[in-house]
Amino acid sequence: MxxxxxxxxxxxxxxxxxxxxxxxxxxxxxxxxxxxxxxxxxxxxxxxxxxxxxxxxxxxAPRGAAVIVAVGDHGVVAEGVSAYPPEVTPAMVANFLADTPFGPGGAAVNALARTVGARVYVADVGVNATLPDHPALISVKVRRGTRNLRHEPALTRDEVIQAILAGAALAAEAIRNGADLLIPAELGIGNTTPASAVTARLLQREVPGLTGRGTGVDDATLARKQAVIEAALARGGSVPTDPLGVLADLGGLEIACMLGMMLKGAAERRAIILDGFVEGSAALAGMALAPALRDYLFAAGECAEVGHAAQLAHLGLRPMFRLDLRLGEGTGGVLAVPMLMSAAAxxxxxxxxxxxxxxxxx
Known part of the structure; x- marks a missing residue:
């Protein structure tokens, strides 16, 4: 049954x-x-x-490391909150999977992962496009992108749970394949907007102090982004004491999917390396659901997004480095692998x- x-x-x-x-x-x-x-x-x-x-x-004596990149799109990009169009998402998935003279994948995370022997998994959990079949692409699509959180809940609770369980299954596969260090990672144009919204609601903090430039937006776009998040919060569609409701109201499919990776990693007693700000929003929801999750989280670096320090402070985590990273993809998490392996050794x-x-x- x-x-x-x-x-x-x-x-x-x-x-x-x-x-x-x-x-x-x-x-x-x-x-x-x-x-x-x-x-x-x-x-x-x-x-x-x-x-x-x-x-x-x-x-x-941890063995290998795995980066699991969850990819999803966001309806809120219609509000002009990103410097890049949503068409970049499927194009970057192709880049993750491309054959290069150096090995599979032409994105930053692929290059960095090769240097430390980490395996990269790529999962479509919510791309707003039909992606071409590829033997290395894992399809766990819940829906084609989220709804526009400015005007309505981004997801239903059932969709959030489906994405979480998909992430848990991805983590289980990586563990079966020898990964003791798990790096939940993401790609999705516009995803620092839901990450900021989720963080603001869960931490009950003001939006400007938690909302940065993401992919490098100008001052006018940053102001619009903050206004969109404030309007989404003003809808009153969720409360801080209900993390699943917050993810449904304000989150993203890749955020929920990464949360599932973290929960499964902790349940299997594996170390989870947090990359950056979007991952931090998933971790906040995770610690609200399961406080012991914090014991399994290791912060790679404090990234360039202004709200990341607040996330890490709430999680009680000290970053290993500060390199002003803001790319995502799990790049910062990969850089932390040698440090954790060295600490254990x-x-x-x-x-x-x-x-x-x-x-x-x-």
């Missing part, structure tokens, strides 16, 4: 347990004995302890003072 989607989502949320405190304590004790001054590896030490909690061992492979027969501190 098929399980109702809402029941499947409740089961997924209920399966997310806090990180392993005992493993983290043992990792801290090991860190204190390694052949280095205390704290000499800085943030890497904190990251390694958190990884111990995720994987349930004081010597974590240092904890796992360094010798202690006793093992190395090196005199410890007096």
């Amino acid at each position: 098929d399980v109702h989607p809402y029941e499947a989502l409740k089961t997924l949320i209920a399966s997310i347990l806090p990180a392993d405190e005992q493993a983290m304590q043992r990792a801290r004790e090991r860190q204190a004995q390694l052949t280095k001054p205390t704290g000499a590896l800085g943030l890497l030490e904190d990251l390694s302890v958190r990884l111990a909690g995720v994987f349930g061992t004081p010597t974590p 240092a904890l796992r492979e360094m010798r202690t003072f006793a093992e190395a027969q090196v005199p410890d501190r007096a």
